[in-house]
Amino acid sequence: MDKVIRVTAGKGQVRAFFVQNTEMLEKAREIHQLSPVAAAALGRMMAATAMMGQMLKGMGQKITLRMNGGGPLGTVLCVADDEGNVKGLVEYPQAETENLTPEKLNVGAAVGTDGEITVIKDLGMKAPYIGTYPISTGEIAEDLTAYFMHSEQQPASVGLSVKVNVDYHILVSGGFIIQVLPDISEEQLRLLEAKLICLPPLSELFENLNTPEAVMERVLEGFDPVITEEKQVAFHCDCSQERMEEALISLGVKEITSIIEEDGHAEIICHFCRKAYRFNEMELSKLTQEAKSS
Ligand SMILES: [Zn+2]
Structure with a gap:
């Protein structure tokens, strides 16, 4: 231990x-x-x-x-x-x-x-x-x-x-x-x-x-x-789906929209623990809305 x-x-x-x-x-x-x-x-x-x-x-x-x-x-x-x-x-x-x-x-x-x-x-x-x-x-x-x-x-x-x-x-x-x-x-x-x-x-x-x-x-x-x-x-890594969402939202509406248009999905890998977080088009659209209101 x-x-x-x-x-x-x-x-x-x-x-x-x-x-x-x-x-x-x-x-x-x-x-x-x-x-x-x-x-x-x-x-x-x-x-x-x-x-x-x-x-x-x-x-x-x-x-x-x-x-x-x-x-x-x-x-x-x-x-x-x-x-x-x-x-x-x-x-x-x-x-x-x-x-x-x-x-x-x-x-x-x-x-x-x-x-x-x-x-x-x-x-x-x-x-x-x-x-x-x-x-x-x-x-x-x-x-x-x-x-x-x-x-x-x-x-x-x-x-x-x-x-x-x-x-x-x-x-x-x-x-x-x-x-x-x-x-x-x-x-x-x-x-x-x-x-x-x-x-x-x-x-x-x-x-x-x-x-x-x-x-x-x-x-x-x-x-x-x-x-x-x-x-x-x-x-122990404290990364989470929520934190990755925040990171995506902080990119701004324009950037998220271009990810949707170009790839249709996003994958973010945590630098500390290599865990992958995936976001499909629907989830990304939702984050665009949140980015708009933030
Ligand atoms: Zn992590």
């Missing part, structure tokens, strides 16, 4: 999130037919978005993470809410890059470094909060660490990892975001930094320890970590 755990540690001076998102990535891999490097990039993004969803404070709030560094994957996009629903897509899901080593996928080259990481928080207000920061490595975790530091003025350490099997199935996907609060002592901070530097590769930790709890115990060993919340997370 995929989940996010929320943790406090170091006498309340450290706040952390740990996630395991292997199942949601396997589902995304099947839906989008992801290449191994696309799966690695999307899995890291989904892990981060799932955790950032748990930082939201209210019902119906949403967070979107978008990266486009001009690399062969194009845009990588994920959306999560505080209920644990996560969806994601890669613009060019079959794109591949040469591996760094036979074992190591080159996510940085696949994402590219010529662009920005964008975080959109829809907090239910009129205008969403939008933060951006230039991509430095395309490896995603480093880019998010820089984003937190410079765009949100929140020092954080982000670790994200995906391991893909030779048969393309996802072996493990997970990660953490560790934030230090402003009142942390110099000594605690130094100890934490030293601890994080000495960690074995995250994919190894997740593969060997298997649960976010066990990884957390290992990463925050010595800092008396306490789990304060646990949330199940999963790939």
Whole structure:
């Protein structure tokens, strides 16, 4: 089961999130037919978005993470809410890059470094909060660490990892975001930094320890970590017939009329879950009427 755990540690001076998102990535891999490097990039993004969803404070709030560094994957996009629903897509899901080593996928080259990481928080207000920061490595975790530091003025350490099997199935996907609060002592901070530097590769930790709890115990060993919340997370798309109707209506009368004249029907495929929605001529005529009155 995929989940996010929320943790406090170091006498309340450290706040952390740990996630395991292997199942949601396997589902995304099947839906989008992801290449191994696309799966690695999307899995890291989904892990981060799932955790950032748990930082939201209210019902119906949403967070979107978008990266486009001009690399062969194009845009990588994920959306999560505080209920644990996560969806994601890669613009060019079959794109591949040469591996760094036979074992190591080159996510940085696949994402590219010529662009920005964008975080959109829809907090239910009129205008969403939008933060951006230039991509430095395309490896995603480093880019998010820089984003937190410079765009949100929140020092954080982000670790994200995906391991893909030779048969393309996802072996493990997970990660953490560790934030230090402003009142942390110099000594605690130094100890934490030293601890994080000495960690074995995250994919190894997740593969060997298997649960976010066990990884957390290992990463925050010595800092008396306490789990304060646990949330199940999963790939879930919120598209619906109604939403697709709204999208069609927003095209306007002229556009819908020309679809009717040219094709007699319409098919819209959801970019996130690839579900197809079909509209026949009668349904389209009805939408024309609604577009007229809207
Ligand atoms: Zn969908």
